[in-house]
Amino acid sequence: MIRTMIVDDDALVRLGLTDLLNADPDIDVVAQAADGLQAIEQAGAHHIDVALVDVRMPRMDGITATTRLRALPHPPKVITLTTFDLDEYIYNALAAGADGFLLKDTDPAEILRAIHLVFAGSAMLHPAAARRLIDRYHATTQPTAIAAQARIDRLTPRERDVLTRIANGDTNADIAARLSMQESTVKAHVSRILTTLDVTNRVQAALLARDAGLLP
Structure with a gap:
């Protein structure tokens, strides 16, 4: 069962x-919060696997809340959910540690799919957000690419293989199947990759891989 929390200042949206989410037999909404401060409190009181967090809220916005949630001893995965398709929100949410970025007009089935993907260790971006990140990648300057490659060079060959699969959006189970590894071994590799690259989640690792030119 995937234990989720909904963080939004609009009571109708939360409802x-x-x-x-509760219509999905594998998802259970165990907490709700009207702002970022309540979200931190609720995350401390409940074991949360995935949090859906609105960006614009009073008292503490969703970007700040994401940073705080990801810094907890047992951090939940975070999907930011917003009405506004703005570059600033996309980049700030991912920099704060979000594993997904969706717009509130996303098809309900895709929201459920995002929760399952993020819980499994993958990432989920709204197509418009993904397009912006791709455009940003193509506009990457040479110095940025060199700096990214220098960080990638710290990895072992096997870790580079795993990172490439992460950048392709594979889950741990997918990576294990493709690279003929145990899933527990993949998890250990992913943990070392994040530590070595000094990033907080798979999305940031994937962006670094793209900057370094690991993907065509």
């Missing part, structure tokens, strides 16, 4: 998302 609608709760109904949607």
Whole structure:
């Protein structure tokens, strides 16, 4: 069962998302919060696997809340959910440690799919957000690419293989199957990769891999 928390200052949005998520037999909404401060409190009181966090909220916004949630001893995965498709929100959310970025007009089935993917260790971006990140990648300057490659060079060949699969959006199970490894071994590699690259999650590692030119 995937234990989730919904963080949004609009009570109707929380109600609608709760109904949607609870209709999935593998998802259980165990907490709700009206702002970032309440989200931190709720995360401390409940074991949260995945948090859906609105960006614009009073008292503490979703970007700050994401940073705080990811810094907890047992951090939940975070999917930021917003009405506004703005570059600033996309980049700041991912920099804060979010594993996904969706717009509130996302198809309900895709929201459920995002929760399952993020819980499994993958990432999920709204197509518009993904397009912006790709455009940003193509506009990457040479010095940035060199700096990214220098960080990638710290990895072992096997870790580079795993990182390439992460950048392709594979889950740990997918990587294990493709590289003929045990899933527990993949998890250990992923942990070392994040530590070596000094990033907080798979999305940031994937962006670094793209900057370094690991993907065509």
